[in-house]
Amino acid sequence: MQAFADFYDGETATRHPVHVTLGPDRMALLIRGDTLPQPLRWPLADLRALHDQSDRRQLVLTRHVEFRDETARDPARLVVDDPDFMAWLRATRPALDARDVPRGTGRRVALWIAGALAAVGLMLFVILPALADTLARAIPEAREAAFGRSVVAQMERVLGAERMGGLDCEAPAGRAALDRMAARLTGAADLDTQVTLRVLDHEMVNAFAAPGGQVVILRGLLDEAGSPETVAAVLAHELGHVARRDPTRAALRTAGSVGLLGLVFGDFAGGAAMLLVAERLIDARYSQDAEEAADLYAHELLARADIPPAALAQMFERFRELDGDTRGAFAHLMSHPRLGDRIAAARAATPEGFAGRPVLSPAEWRALQDICG
C-alpha cells in the first residue's frame, strides 16, 4: 500500500509533498519526502481522521498523542486523496474515527455539572426568595398598591373587560353588605396594609389577592358559596396573602428566576417551553407553601372574628364538586395543595362547641349575591 500525499509538520506552514508507504513490519506508515529532514514513522494504531469534513474525496490524518492541547492530537497533518489508499485505511483501521477523551474527563464534567446545578439551585431556592422577602417589605406602600392596581387591570383585560372598571359590581346594598363583612374581618386582623376589595362580574369560581392589598372576588364565587360564612372564609384566606405580602414576593422572585432560567436553557428549539415548565415547577413549590400559610392565617382570623374556620372547608368541598381533586404526579404542577388536606385542616381548626355569630343577615346575603345586578 502506498500513495502520494501532502504533509504539514505542525511546526511551520510549509507544504511537504511526501510518499507514504506501509512499513516492513506492517505496523506503521512511513512518510518520506525530499523536504523532510528524515522519514517519519506513524504507528497504525495511533492514526486518526478529522471528523465532519466537507470534502469526502480526501482524508486528513493525524496521530493520537498524549494531550498537549484541546484536541489530543499531533499538530502534524497528512492529507491523503488517493482513493485506493483511503479505502484501504477505512477498511483496516476502525480506530480512525475514535474519539479520544482525556482521562478524568467524566469526573471533571460531573464536578462542573454539580457545581452549576448547586449555584443555580442556591440562587433559585435560597438567595432569590430571601432577597425577594426582604425587598418586598422595603417597597413603599403607595407604590405597591399602584403595582397591584396594574396587575388587577391586567386581570380585568384577561377576563374580557372592554374598558377599565367595566366588570365592576357596585350595587349599593350588596356593596354595603360586602363592606360589613370585610370590616368584621379586618377589625379582627392587624393588617399594616390598606385593603381594597372589588367584585368582578365573571362566572369563574375564584378570588385572588394582588400586590398592595388589592383583593378581587369573582361573581361565580358568590353564586356557588352557599352561605356568607363561606365567602368570609375565602376573604380571610386572601387577607392571609395580603398580610404575608405573597403576591409582591412572588413577582420579585419570578423576575429574578426567569432571568436566570433563560440563561440556562438558551435559545434552542423548545428552550422557551422548557423555561415555562421550569418556572411553573418552582412557582408551584412556593405557592403551595404560601397557600398553606394563608389557610392557617384564615383559620386564626376566622376564629377571632367569631366565624367557624370550618366554613373554609365548605368552600373547598364545593371546589371539589366542581372540578375534582388532583392526584399523583400532576399535583406537583398545581399551584395549590390538595383539597382533601385543606378540608381536613379547616375542620381540625374549629374547636368543639364553637359558637359563631352570623356574618350577614339573610337580606344582606341576598343583596351581596345580587351585587352584580
Add this chain to the structure above:
Amino acid sequence: MTAPVTPTDPAPGADTAAPRYTGEGGALFGLALRTAVLTLLTLGIYRFWAKTRIRRYIWSSVQLDGTRFEYTGTGLEKFLGFLVAVVILAIYLGLVQLLLAFLGLSLFVTPESPGAALAQGVAFSLTGLAVLPLVFFAQYRARRYKCGRTRWRGIRFGMEKAAWGYALRALLYYGLALLTLGLLWPLATWRLSRYMIDRTWFGDARFTLGGRWTGLYPAMTHILVPVALLVGGTAFAILSERPALAAILPPVAAIWLVIGVVHYRVQSFAYLTRHTTLGGTVGFDARPRTGTVIRKYVGGSILIALAIGVVGGLLTSFFGVLFGGLMQMAEAGRPDGAAGAMAFVLPMLAALFGYLAILLFSGAAAYALIVQPILAHYTETLAVSDVAALQDIRQRAADRGADAEGFADALDLGGAI
C-alpha cells in the same frame, strides 16, 4: 495534490491565491438537521456539539492555496465553558434582575402618566445596560476562542487576552456613536476592529489593520442619504403642503435605510479586510457585493418559506382527514371512550410535533440556503497576495481558551456560526 492557484485582479501574479468555498447545501442541511434533532432529544445539551460539528464542516469547506481550514474546537470544552459561565452569570444576572425589578417597582410603578411610563422604560433598559459590558466581553472571548481553534496547514490562529479592554472601549465608542446619532459609527467600527485585528495572530505572524476610520464613510452613504431624504423631504412636503409626498417618504426611506445598514456591514468588512496585512507582507483583497448578499438572503428565505408552506399544508390536510375520522368515531361511540380521548390528544401531539418539525427544518435549511451561500460569496470574493510568505510562518503555543465562549453561549450571542 496540486492546488489550483488562480490569479485574481488586485495584484495579478502567481503569488496571489483566491480561496474557494466547496461546502454543499445537502450535506450541511443533513448535518444541521441531525444535530438539531439530537439537541432537541437531549433537552438542549447537544447544542454545543451541534455547533462544533457545523463549524468543522464549514471551516473545512474553505480552501486557500490548496489547503483546507480546520476547526479543532470540541463540544465537550464548549459544554464545560458554558457551565463555568452559568455559575458566574447565574449569580450576577439573578441578583441584577431582581434588584432592578425592585427599583422598577419602588421608584416608578404604574405608567399612569406618560412621564412615569418613560421612567419605567428607562428602568427596564437598565437591565440591558447591566449586561452590556458582559456582552462585549463575551463577544471578544468568543472571537478569541474561534481563532484559537482555527488552523491552516497545521498552524494555529490565535488572539491575545484582552476581553475587558475591549469591553471598556466598546462601551466608550458605541456610547460616542449613540450620542452623535450614529455619525461617529465608523470611528467605533474602525477602532474596535483595529483593537481586535492587531491582537490576532497566525502562527508567529501578526495581523495589522491600516487605513483610516474616515475611510468607512463611503460605506455609510446609503444610511446617510435616506435619513437626509426623510428629514429634508418631510420638511419640504410639510412646508409646501404636499401630503402625498409626506406619506410616501417614510416607507421609502425605511426600506432604503435597511438596505443601507446591510451595505455598511458588507462594505465596512470589505474595507477593513483590504486594509489588513499579515506579517507585514501578506495582503488581502475583499470585493463582496451588497446586492448579492441581499439577494442570497431574500432568495433563501423565500425558498424556506415555500418549503414550509407546501410540507406544512400537506401534513395539515393529512392529519385533518385522519382526525376528522377519529372525531366521527368518537361521536358515534360512547363520548368518554378511548377513541374520544384519542380524538383530542392525538391532534395536540400532532400539532406539537409539526411545530417542532418546522422549527428544526427551518433552522437547518437556514444554514444550507442562507448562511452557507453568503459565506461562499464572501470567501470567493476574497484574495490573498504574497501567499509564498505564509510558508515561513511558525507554530504558536496552544490557547487553553478557559471558558470556550461559554459566556457568549449563555448570553445567546452565538449568531449563525
